[in-house]
Amino acid sequence: MALMSKQTVSEISRLLDTIDSLTDPRLKTWQADPRKGVQQALQRHQRRIKRQIRAYQAFKQRFKYENALWKSGVRYVAGMDEVGRGPLAGPVVTCAVILSPDFDLVEVTDSKQLTCHEREQLYLRIVDEAVEVSIAVNDPRTIDRLNIYAATQDAMMRSIKSLNHQPGHLIVDAVPLPFNYPQTTLVKGDQKSISVAAASIVAKEYRDHLMLDYDRVYPGYGFAENMGYGTKEHLAGLRKYGVSPIHRRSFNPVPKFL
Incomplete structure (x- = not known):
């Protein structure tokens, strides 16, 4: 004492x-x-x-769905998420993540609830610790040709098909996929499923880094800050510089600046 x-x-x-x-x-x-x-x-x-x-x-x-599937005999469960459905510019990016039951990154949650630094650190650790990670990208031309919903589905399905460990079940955030995989579709899945949360972090970090590169190639739109979303700075850039090669011509108000 x-x-x-x-x-x-x-x-x-x-x-x-x-x-x-x-x-x-x-x-x-x-x-x-x-x-x-x-x-x-x-x-x-x-x-x-x-x-x-x-x-x-x-x-x-957030392990509830994965645990139930593992207990039922499913060996590989893939969580699916996307980022970039709403912006006026840039691609849509999807990610499939397969985790093991001993995955222990407690910080993994909905990517929107994390800081940029937290996402970046978790991105590296998820890629390192996951059983497998698969990313697919559809560019603005594909989005304009298919529409954003179909382009997102297409990228998600390519993410799954390119996995080496073919999953026995998918947990998908909000977008049902029209192919023959057993799947669970969750609204706000990145808040309910650890696999979807991990996929949301990887997809967002991957797309954000693409948009940082595009900001250097196409300056004046503020892509490094707005990631292609229709902010005041972005719209001012459209008025001043017109439409860049990475703008989605099917998204209003982009056609006004063609």
């Missing part, structure tokens, strides 16, 4: 940052410490651990 009483508030705070439980025996000693700084550090530690517990519980919940 005497040793503990000699610890400074900053020393205790640093130690708390290394403790990942609410049952460590040192916590009881510090709870008896009358210093306000120690009590505030304990409260921060408790909030952090509770956030971690909630995140882990949500992570396990």
